[in-house]
Amino acid sequence: MAKEFFVKSNVVFGKNAAKALPEILKEYEANNVMVVYDAGVKMAGISEKVLAEIKKADVNVTIFDGVIPNPTNEVVEEAASIALQNKIDVFVAVGGGSSIDLTKAVNILMTNPGPIGQYGGIGLVKKGVLPLIAVPTTAGTSSEVTNVVALTDIKAVCKYVIIDNKLVPDKVIADPEFTKTMPAGVTAATGMDAITHAVESYISNMATPLTQYHSIKGLQIFHENLPKAVADGSNMDARENMMLGCIIAGFGFSNANLGLVHGIAHTLSAHFHLAHGMANATVLPYVMEYNADTCPEKMIELAKAIQLPVSGNPEEDKYSLSKELLRLTKELKIKTLSEQGIKEEDFDMIANDVLKEPVLNFNPKQGVTKDDVLAILKKAL
Template sequence: MEKPGAGHNRGFLFQFPGKVIFGDGYVNELPAIIREMGSVNPLLLSGKTLSKTPVMERVRAVLDSSGIRHGIFDRVEPEPPVESVAEAARSARENGHDLMIGLGGGSTMDFTKVASVMADGEKDIMELVGRDKIPKKGLPTVMLPTTSGSGSEVSPVAIFTFAEEKVKKGIVSPFLIPDAAIVDPELTWSVPRRVTADTGMDAMIHAVESFLSVNANPLSEILSLESVKNIASFLERAVRDGSDAQARRGMSLGSLLAGMAFAMAGTAAVHALAYPLGGEFHIPHGTANTVMLRHVMEFNMDCCAAKMAHLARAVTGECVADSDLEASGAFIDWMAEIALRIGVVTRLRDLGIPWSAIPGMADAASGETRLLSNNPKPLDRSDIENIYRKAW
């Protein structure tokens, strides 16, 4: 059985953006960072919806007031078609942009990271899918997350939906780690309730899965624990009142710390089983994870009860049960209750996914070996199918 702190026996590689700035109002540091990086012609990337909001106006005003000429690519879609990444890369090349700024949630940041390595026009996105397929660093990148969830601002991962195959695939490379990240909680204030809830659950699951991962290490465990504590304190408050600055700050910090943790330790079976829900049924990422959460954790429980009990104590601040197994059960209930209270769906059938889709999803999830190999308890295809049945 995995004991808390077992990860303390493991070595680790600490590889992060050269600069991470956290705090209210620090978006104002963007011009200084751009200049420090030697850029004179950055490209600002965002989604269509965000480009019409005060957040975009604010970032542009910060750049304009410092006299930084910049281009705009505002056509990043929530599940961006892979062709549009090549389009953004081409636009950067043709207009001589020397840096990319990713302003948005996980999709926009992932998009920006991959567009930066394709800016030289030498690679097709299909050649980059998988681990360590990117040959060299692309244009420098600066990330400004506008949601508290993905952790993409510090991670070496980008996830894309490949429409033809109806699957989501990961691109993983140290060359995707952004050069700088400005995590300014003020940029998240206007995020709607539903998105706050969905992305907040994703962040919590990053913290939990990275903590339980077989690849957890002394540093990632500290980050995961601190993350889960912040999310436990502030997720419901941020959903209830988006203008609660302290709650938004807590969620931004929780999401950032979880991103740092999973950048090292990875996520695991919850994410692996959630991906087919996104790839085929376009269920938002945080919801897809939440649906799988209870059932994957109940499957894992006997293998990592001591570590789950540690999480339970971290969020309640006390000993919650007589045995580790009991505490693990209480922790799983606690997570499910939060999801319920903030209105995130917890059953497959409530998402309109038919029972008949389960075998196909089990096939797809079985292929997610990058994530499944991090899981504290090994699982085969029939385990996966059983978990989907329970989650239905």
């Protein structure tokens, strides 16, 4: 049966990539540009560099620097109101997944009516959106090349996603130098986010040979380069490879979708405000162990792809990947659930909400039960 593989973004990759911004804005005949970023991007001096290039295009610039981790509906509505008042015609999102996702969501409301929460789901955005240029400063979320927006509904206490091909950024300015200022902990968490994307999309029940090609290549790149980048943030070869791997993995998971790891991570972030990458990394080894019985061949393929030793006994080798992921999380000092303030008495509530996550539909092992989730959480405690 025929399968669709959707790729949209035009990527400018490498050092000084931001210098392409003035010509891109002129190409769009931009008049009013909104630049979106958070306090961290400003403190690192990255926003200043991006704004300097944008101003060369002789456009009106509106700044929204109120991005928060796990952006909420309320922040989206606030930014959209400012964008509408200033008649924004092009967006530039500078930062990690939170900044880029928030900008994608604001872009929806430029041409579609609010509130933003009504677009949760797949393919619910009716009208096309405005040009969006993504300038990633982390290597992990792949939001710069995907059709996904992750938002937090603080009233319903849940994290939800909007998935629509209209939302993929039109242009990507990918300069590895912009990731150089990431602290080791953020580098580790966002890198494990990318590994999660690669692994979950490879074993997804929506995976195709084309998505799996990108997923496995992304895993290989991150497995080799993430420890190097965490150990030495100034290692620009590792930084560049991570940014490349993030884009490659993004092409895979935006077409194949994700699974139970993200279902648990969404719930942890909604209730306890955990950083998305950290939430993924904490439970990733245990979910892969849980899924191994359903897709042993794929687990062994992934293990071989990163040159893990295999015995030739499938019953043993199907767990090679989950064991390596556990080793890697310990090497990178990924915090356990208890170290992040989560207690066992929280598990019942967490498990109930995880079972409501639509992303479970793409997990290779179907029929996930509450007891299954509780067992995974106990291992991650």
